[in-house]
Each structure stands twice: as structure tokens, then as C-alpha cells.
Amino acid sequence: MSATLAVDLEKVSRTANVAIVVFFAAFGAAGTFLSFYFHFLTVAFFLMILLNLYWRHFQTSHTLLANFGFLAQIRYISESVGPEFRQYLFASDTEERPFSRVERAEVYRKAKGIDSSSAFGSLLTYDRSEMKLRHSLYPVDKAQMEPFDVAVGAARGLATTYRIKRPVMISAMSFGALGSNAVRALARGAAAAGVPMNTGEGGYPKHHLVEGCDLIFQMGTAKFGVRTEGGRLDDGKLAALAALDPIKMIEIKLSQGAKPGKGGLLPKEKITAEIAELRGVPMGRDVISPAHHLECVDASSTVAFIGRVQRVSGLPTGIKFCLGRPDELRELVAEMKRQDIVPDFITVDGGEGGTGAAPKSFMDDMGMPLFAALPETHRILQEAGVRDRLVIFASGKLISAGMQLKALSLGADVTYSARGFLLALGCIQALQCNRNTCPVGITTHHQHLQSGLDVEAKSQRVVNYIEALHHDHVELLAAMGRSSARELTEINVSLPAGVSAPSPGQERS
Amino acid sequence: MKHPKITRAAQGVAALILLIASGMKFVGEPGSVEVFVELGMEPTGRYLIACIELSASLLLLSPYAALGSVVALSVMCGAVIAHVSQLGFALSGDGVMQLGLLASVLTCSIYVLIARRSELPFIGENL
Numbered sequence: 001m002s003a004t005l006a007v008d009l010e011k012v013s014r015t016a017n018v019a020i021v022v023f024f025a026a027f028g029a030a031g032t033f034l035s036f037y038f039h040f041l042t043v044a045f046f047l048m049i050l051l052n053l054y055w056r057h058f059q060t061s062h063t064l065l066a067n068f069g070f071l072a073q074i075r076y077i078s079e080s081v082g083p084e085f086r087q088y089l090f091a092s093d094t095e096e097r098p099f100s101r102v103e104r105a106e107v108y109r110k111a112k113g114i115d116s117s118s119a120f121g122s123l124l125t126y127d128r129s130e131m132k133l134r135h136s137l138y139p140v141d142k143a144q145m146e147p148f149d150v151a152v153g154a155a156r157g158l159a160t161t162y163r164i165k166r167p168v169m170i171s172a173m174s175f176g177a178l179g180s181n182a183v184r185a186l187a188r189g190a191a192a193a194g195v196p197m198n199t200g201e202g203g204y205p206k207h208h209l210v211e212g213c214d215l216i217f218q219m220g221t222a223k224f225g226v227r228t229e230g231g232r233l234d235d236g237k238l239a240a241l242a243a244l245d246p247i248k249m250i251e252i253k254l255s256q257g258a259k260p261g262k263g264g265l266l267p268k269e270k271i272t273a274e275i276a277e278l279r280g281v282p283m284g285r286d287v288i289s290p291a292h293h294l295e296c297v298d299a300s301s302t303v304a305f306i307g308r309v310q311r312v313s314g315l316p317t318g319i320k321f322c323l324g325r326p327d328e329l330r331e332l333v334a335e336m337k338r339q340d341i342v343p344d345f346i347t348v349d350g351g352e353g354g355t356g357a358a359p360k361s362f363m364d365d366m367g368m369p370l371f372a373a374l375p376e377t378h379r380i381l382q383e384a385g386v387r388d389r390l391v392i393f394a395s396g397k398l399i400s401a402g403m404q405l406k407a408l409s410l411g412a413d414v415t416y417s418a419r420g421f422l423l424a425l426g427c428i429q430a431l432q433c434n435r436n437t438c439p440v441g442i443t444t445h446h447q448h449l450q451s452g453l454d455v456e457a458k459s460q461r462v463v464n465y466i467e468a469l470h471h472d473h474v475e476l477l478a479a480m481g482r483s484s485a486r487e488l489t490e491i492n493v494s495l496p497a498g499v500s501a502p503s504p505g506q507e508r509s
Numbered sequence: 510m511k512h513p514k515i516t517r518a519a520q521g522v523a524a525l526i527l528l529i530a531s532g533m534k535f536v537g538e539p540g541s542v543e544v545f546v547e548l549g550m551e552p553t554g555r556y557l558i559a560c561i562e563l564s565a566s567l568l569l570l571s572p573y574a575a576l577g578s579v580v581a582l583s584v585m586c587g588a589v590i591a592h593v594s595q596l597g598f599a600l601s602g603d604g605v606m607q608l609g610l611l612a613s614v615l616t617c618s619i620y621v622l623i624a625r626r627s628e629l630p631f632i633g634e635n636l
Contacts, residue, residue: 032594036548043586047579055635062635077631 013068017056020048020070083431094123096429098352098397104423107399110468111424111461131371131406132494136481145474146484150413152249153316153344155389160315162214162248164414166195167485168404168469171395171418172218172251172320174202176275177433181453182442186421187211188455189462198416201253201289203279209246216249217241218320219309221263222289224279232294233305235312237280242313249345250309250317254296257349257396259358260322260367263291299328299335307341318345318390323373326380333384342389347416348377350396357434370396371410375490378411399423401472405480409488424465425458516624523581523617524569526610527562534559540603548591558584569618575625575633581618585611 024045031039048070055065055073064072086096093101102123109116124130153161170190175183177200184207190197191213199205201220208215219226219233226237241247255261266279266287273283281287296302310317323329336342351367368376374394381387394412398404399420407415419427426440433443441453477485480492534541534555545551545558561584568577588611592598598608626636 028590031590036550036554036591036595039587039590042590043583046586047583051632059635065635073632073635076635080631080634 009071010068013071016071017052017069020045020052024049087429094125099399099419099423099429103399104429107420107423107465111465113464113468116468128494129496131496133402133405133409133476133480134492134494135479138481139479140477140481140483142474142478144483145477146486148485150391150486152318152391155342156310156316156344158314158316158344160248162196162316164196166193166466166470167408167473168398168415168417168420168466169195169216169393170197170421171416172198172200172216172253172256173418173422174200174218175205175207175278176200176202178443179438179441179445179450179453180207181450181455182422182425182458183207184211185425185453185455185458186462187213188459189421189424189466190214192459193463193466195466196248198251203275204241204277206278209244212246214248215246216251217247218251218253220253220289221291221293222266222279222281222287223293224281227280229282230294231288231290233308233312235308238309238312239314242315248315250313250315251345251347252293252306252309252317252319252343254292254302254319254321255324255349255367256320257322257351257367257370259362260324260349260351261291262358262362262366264289299332300339302332303335303339303341306336306343307339310341310344316344318343318347318393320347320349320393322349322351322367323377324367326376329377329380330384333380333386336386337384342386345391345393346377346381347393347395348373348412350394352396370394370398370407374407374410374412401469401476404469405473405476405485405488406493408485409490409492411490413486421462421465424461425453426461512624516621519617519620519624520569520574520577523578523614523621524566526614527566527569527581527584530610531559531562531566534562544591544596548595558587569621573628574621575628576630578618578621578625579629581614582622585615585618589615 024042027038027041027045031037031042052069055062056069057066059065062072064075091101093105106116108114126132148165148167150164151161152164170186173183173186178186187197187208188211191211196214196216197208198216199208199218201218201222201224203225205215205217205225217225219238222231223233226234226241228234238250242250266281266289268284268286271279271281271283271285271287275281276283279287293302293305295305295308306317306319348370349367350370350373352363352369367373374392378387378392381390381392391413392411393414393416394407394410395416395418397419398407398415398417404415404417422442423429425442427442428440430439432438436444436446438444438449441450444450473485477483477488480488482488482492537552537555541555542551545555548554550557561580565577565580565584568574568580571577592611598604627633629636
């Protein structure tokens with residue numbers, strides 16, 4: 001016969017419900033006959049009785065509260081503080097998502113300029129299920145390293161061809177998603193480090209422009225900043241924006257990793273006078289971001305639209321998408337060849353989700369992950385013979401030098417990071433980006449939360465992070481026997497099962 | 510979150526009455542002193558209740574008005590207990606006015622609590 005020590009929670013809760021009434025009576029008597037101070041507790045227990053009556057006999061939404069009363073509330077309180085407890089006390093250094101403490105700490109160290117060497121082996125999984133970089137038996141001398149240089153728009157012979165000098169850029173985050181201090185810190189850091197920054201789809205980049213960094217203007221499906229009242233492209237507005245000196249490239253966002261194939265709605269309550277001005281939308285009315293550009297309904301119209309933006313802006317112009325169906329990409333590329341209009345770059349966004357707020361089902365289940373999408377896109381472009389006419393940017397959790405070099409090996413020419421730079425600004429992964437309550441003042445517009453984010457100090461963190469990534473890039477490339485990131489091919493990575501590499505031996509642009 | 514004017518008016522009324530009441534207790538208005546002598550809480554209890562009333566008043570005027578309404582309701586419950594158990598109700602002159610003020614704060618704080626209950630920390634989602 002086995003005996004089990006168990007707590008009968010039903011009995012405990014029944015006892016607690018009776019105890020509340022008993023304590024109320026006891027403190028009431030003590031307050032009346034001993035000292036009036038006891039009535040502080042009488043009042044507290046009186047309110048608890050009222051609350052308990054409501055939970056047990058009037059509300060119908062929560063079965064636990066109806067069945068057990070006051071004690072059941074402990075479950076809800078524990079659940080609400082669970083993420084903080086897990087993050088600070090119970091979660092191991094490697095198990096948090098989307099970034100573990102080990103991964104975050106590495107960015108923090110880079111941003112603060114602290115040495116990140118460690119001992120006694122990797123804390124991460126290290127087996128055949130993980131993609132790893134392959135080193136060479138014959139490392140090259142770091143002094144022989146060639147400077148990074150990717151020209152966007154050179155294939156079309158554009159006078160406005162833009163040369164990218166670092167393999168990492170700041171990915172799309174709009175003012176709106178970020179507060180003004182965060183945007184300015186990133187932009188100031190980008191200007192100092194010489195990397196371009198994507199404006200995100202938030203319209204006229206007023207806060208980005210203040211710091212004078214090179215900008216990639218992103219045009220989302222709602223075309224904020226360059227739209228007609230009906231949501232179509234306003235050529236005049238685009239031409240005026242493209243004429244601004246800091247705007248170096250235009251990115252047409254067809255879809256994004258966080259919610260590929262889904263539009264959005266900007267509720268009228270969030271449209272302040274500033275947002276209305278920057279985005280070019282009326283106040284007092286909901287604004288819909290359609291799931292696709294109104295001009296792009298098939299391959300032919302999409303390619304024609306790319307050509308129109310190239311023509312109107314006169315700048316290197318590319319498209320961004322999260323890869324869905326490869327057959328559609330093949331059809332699009334074939335149409336590019338037919339119309340002889342090829343974007344100057346393609347940004348492949350991993351379906352892992354990003355800083356953008358999105359329904360959980362889209363984040364978790366929709367779109368191909370970057371390391372599967374990248375080789376496939378690279379291969380489709382090679383097979384169509386247009387790979388040398390454009391540049392591939394890659395984005396999706398590329399926050400470390402190693403991850404960036406893996407993306408460069410699998411077909412990308414340059415990488416983007418958004419969350420890496422947020423971590424450099426001091427992001428603690430509180431996962432509140434969509435609630436305007438970011439405790440470190442990055443994804444919020446509350447002045448008191450933003451006041452702790454010092455633009456000058458944090459911009460230096462951005463510079464430090466970029467410099468530390470550059471240091472790691474050089475070290476890793478030298479160990480891999482490559483004198484330039486442009487020499488990287490699929491042979492430089494060990495692929496786990498399920499990831500197909502590009503065809504070996506084919507050159508990229 | 511924007512609330513209807515009537516909710517904000519109720520917050521304002523309760524906050525104003527509590528602010529005046531706490532001020533009278535802080536400066537030692539004779540009527541207040543007399544009450545706390547009778548309750549056996551003079552002067553510590555007077556200052557304590559004045560502080561709580563001031564906090565409730567400020568909370569009611571802040572974004573944490575739901576919490577303020579709970580504090581205000583608690584103070585008013587205490588006042589009702591005091592009148593029922595020891596002070597009694599004087600149904601003339603100042604007594605009527607005090608009773609009216611008490612009823613006003615009680616009504617306003619209950620109204621604000623019901624209107625903004627979902628904003629209460631921890632338990633708001635379940636109300």
C-alpha cells in the first residue's frame with residue numbers, strides 16, 4: 001500500500017474562504033473593543049469578502065475562480081509574473097527565445113566594448129543538427145584581408161550606385177515602432193560607423209534624417225509618406241523624397257518575416273498629428289495597410305511597379321520578401337527577364353519573425369526560415385541568369401558575426417540586423433514591443449520611459465557593436481581561409497539535414 | 510485609455526473631497542482632532558489617515574485611478590465603521606454635511622472602481 005503526501009486544494013480553498021469571513025469578524029471585534037487600528041484589517045477583509053462573492057457567485061468567465069474563490073487568484077498572479085521570474089531566476093542561459101541569455105550577453109559585451117572570450121567549451125548545442133562554419137587548414141593572414149565593398153545599382157550603371165562598406169546594416173524599424181530617442185541613437189551610431197539604416201515603412205523619416213546617416217527608404221504596402229489618398233504611389237512625393245541626399249536606396253516591401261501575406265491596420269486612436277504628417281494619412285480615420293501593394297496583383301504588374309519606382313526615384317531600388325512559394329519567385333524572375341527590369345537588390349527576410357508586431361500564428365507557422373529561403377532564392381536567381389544583376393540582402397536573427405557569415409556563405413551579399421541593434425541599445429527582451437510599455441524606452445513613445453535612453457551614450461554602443469562585429473568577421477574569415485566575405489560559398493558551412501545548399505561552383509555577382 | 514467624462518468627473522469629485530479632508534487632518538482642525546481623540550487614535554491615526562487620503566486623492570487624478578478608487582473606498586469603509594461603532598451619526602448641522610461628503614466619496618469611488626476595474630494590478634483581468 002502506498003501513501004501519497006498530497007494537498008487537497010479544494011479543502012484548502014474552502015478553508016480559506018471561510019477564514020476570510022472569520023478574520024473579518026475577529027478584526028471587527030478587536031477594532032471595536034481593543035483598538036480602532038484593527039479596523040484597517042477589518043476593511044481589508046471586508047473588501048476581500050466582496051471580491052470573493054463576486055468571483056464565486058456572479059462572474060462566469062473563470063471556472064477556477066468560481067470553484068475555488070480567492071486562492072485561485074494566486075494562479076493568475078503567478079502566471080502574470082512568470083516571464084520575469086523565469087528570465088531572472090529559473091530559465092537556463094541557453095533556453096530563452098527568441099534570444100537566449102548567452103546570445104544577448106554577447107551583444108551586450110560587444111556594445112559595451114568588453115572582451116567576450118570565454119572558457120570550458122560552448123554553452124550552445126554543438127552537433128550535426130546545427131549549421132557551423134568550416135575553417136581552413138590554411139588560414140590567411142589578417143593583413144591580407146580585402147575591404148568589404150558591395151555596389152548596389154552598378155549593374156544598371158546608375159550614377160547613384162551605392163557602395164556598402166560593411167557586411168551588416170541596420171534593418172527596417174520605423175519611427176512609430178521605435179521611439180524618437182531610439183531612432184536617433186541608431187541613426188547617430190550608423191552615421192559614425194558608416195553603415196546604412198533602413199527607415200522602416202513609417203513614412204517620411206523625419207527623426208532618421210536628423211542624424212545624417214545613409215538611409216534606405218522602405219515603402220510598405222500602405223506607402224506611408226509617398227501615397228495618394230487612395231493608398232497608391234504618388235510619383236511626385238517619391239521623387240521629392242528620393243532627392244534628399246541621405247536617401248540612398250528604395251526598398252519596396254512585398255512581405256515581411258513577421259507576418260508574410262498579411263496586411264495591417266493603423267487604428268485612428270494611434271494617429272497623432274505627427275504620425276499623420278509623416279505618414280501622409282488623415283487623422284480620425286483607421287488606415288489599412290493592404291496585404292499587397294495595390295499596384296501589384298501578379299508577376300507582370302509587380303515587375304512593372306519595380307520599374308516605375310526605379311524610374312521615378314533614380315536610386316538603386318530593390319524588393320523585400322519572406323520566401324513563400326518558390327514557383328511564384330521563379331515566375332517573378334522570369335517576368336523580370338521578359339520585361340528586362342531587375343531590382344537592384346532583393347532582401348530575403350526569414351520567417352522567424354522580427355521586431356514587428358504580428359499574430360502569433362503568423363510568427364510561428366508562416367513563411368520559410370532564412371537559412372532555408374536564402375539558398376533557394378540564390379539558386380533560383382542563378383538558374384535564371386540574373387544573379388549577377390542584383391545584390392541579396394539577408395535578415396532574420398543575424399545578430400552575431402558567425403550567423404552573418406553563415407548567411408553570406410549561403411548566398412547573401414550583405415546582412416541586415418534589427419534586434420541585434422536593439423540589444424546594443426539596451427533591449428532586455430521584455431517582449432513588450434507592441435504595448436508601448438518598453439521598460440528601456442526603445443519601442444515606446446512615453447516620454448518618461450524614453451528619458452532613460454541617452455542618445456549619445458547609446459549611439460556609441462551601436463558603433464562599438466559594429467566595430468566588434470567587424471573584428472569577429474575578420475578573425476573568422478581569416479580562419480576560414482578567405483580574404484573577403486565575397487569569397488564565401490556554401491563550402492564554408494556545414495549544413496544540417498533539411499537545408500539545401502546552392503549549386504556548388506557558381507559565382508555570384 | 511480614454512474614459513467618459515462622467516468617470517473623470519467622479520474621480521475629480523472624490524479627489525477634491527479627499528484632498529480637503531486630508532488637509533484638515535494635517536493642520537489639526539478641531540473637529541478632526543475631536544473625532545480621533547474619541548477613536549483613541551490622536552495624533553498618529555489622524556496623520557496616518559490624512560496620508561492615506563492624500564495618496565487616494567493623488568492616485569485618483571493619475572493614470573492609476575482604479576487603484577486610487579480602492580484606497581478611497583477603503584478609507585470610506587473605515588469611516589462608516591467608525592460612525593456605526595463609536596461616533597454615531599449627528600443628523601444636524603456639520604453632521605449632515607459630513608454624512609453627505611462621506612456618501613459622495615463612497616458613491617464616486619465605487620463608480621470609478623466599477624468603470625475602471627480592468628486596470629487594477631494583478632486582478633484587473635479577472636474583473
